[in-house]
Amino acid sequence: MSETRIGTTRLQRISRAYTETAVLYAALDLELFTHIARGATSLAALAEAMDVSLLNAERLLTCVLAMGLVERNGDTYHNAPDSARYLVSDAPAYAAPWMTFTRGDVPGWFRLTEILRDPAPPSTLGMYADLTVASARAYHAATYSIGMGAGRRFCREVDLTGRHRLLDLGGGSGAYSINAVQRFDGLRAVVLDLPPVIEVTREYLERHDVTDRIDTLAGDFTVTALPRDCDCAVMASNLPIYDAAAIRAVIARVHDALLPGGEFHLVGEMLDNDGAGPLDAAMWGMYEAVCGSAGRAHSIAECIGYLEAAGFVDVAEAVFVPGTLHRVSGVKRG
Secondary structure (H helix, E strand, O other): OOOOOOOOHHHHHHHHHHHHHHHHHHHHHHHHHHHHOOOOOOOHHHHHOOOOOOHHHHHHHHHHHOOOOOOEOOOOOOOOOHHHHOOOOOOOOOOHHHHHOHHHHHHHHOOOOHHHOOOOOEEHHHHHHOHHHHHHHHHHHHHHHHHHHHHHHHHOOOOOOOOEEEEEEEEOOOOOHHHHHOOOOOEEEEEEOOOHHHHHHHHHHHOOOOOOOOOEEEOOOOOOOOOOOOOEEEEEOOHHOOHHHHHHHHHHHHHHHOOOOOHHHHEEEOOOOOOOOOHHHHHHHHHHHHHHHOOEEEEEEHEEEEEEHOOOOOEEEEEOOOOOOOEEEEEEOO
């Protein structure tokens, strides 16, 4: 029986994974996918539209073909289905700002060894400690579209019928609250986020004409007094920013503030209980090292434990976005 040969192919792939990121960024900068959607479907037409040489257009197309971002029929190129939906600039679901919003962190990732060896204690909020209105606006310009999609998904999966007021912790653009008050009659909401973020939140609430149904509260949900008239709460996509002690304390504060019978939903990048993935959750935990925060990746079991320790009952977990986000929920006793 022959032995399985162990080679370096997988390791080489990982060692050069950054090159795929660079190619994607370049294709977005040059609007490759948008030009294809608008009819520039030959090599020559794309070179002209992108204002690059035929050689460099060929190099770029060869890479995006190999990455599966573009497909070819003879001498004609067309976008792969996900590229057509998310990477064409005038498409309704255009998500390039989200795909590139961590681009500025690339140098930090290549300093990771130095960062991991740094003995200085991390801060509680990391990069968010120095947030300004301008940086918050740029951040949410990148994350808004993906946040609205997540908000719609949440409202399809979680029935808030009969609930009166939603507490949206770290709600950012207000995407979850906007979708919730639009879907569920009689529901109001309050978005609690850092003061610079709340300035931007109000802009999105005005855009969606929901300022009469959604209030804002400027503060830090780890220390700011929480409203005590809410019967439902959500904390979405900020889980890795904090360590276990901070998350445990926040959830305990939410339990204390919710009305009896109120429900809480924790949505975030969670590790499987064996800690071996998914990779996206692991990397968001590592991202907090790059950002200088004390955050880390949390497992599903840990998150369940946080809710149970706070006193929530009927604690349950469910996949939210496969391979990316999980949802853990519980109810405060009536």
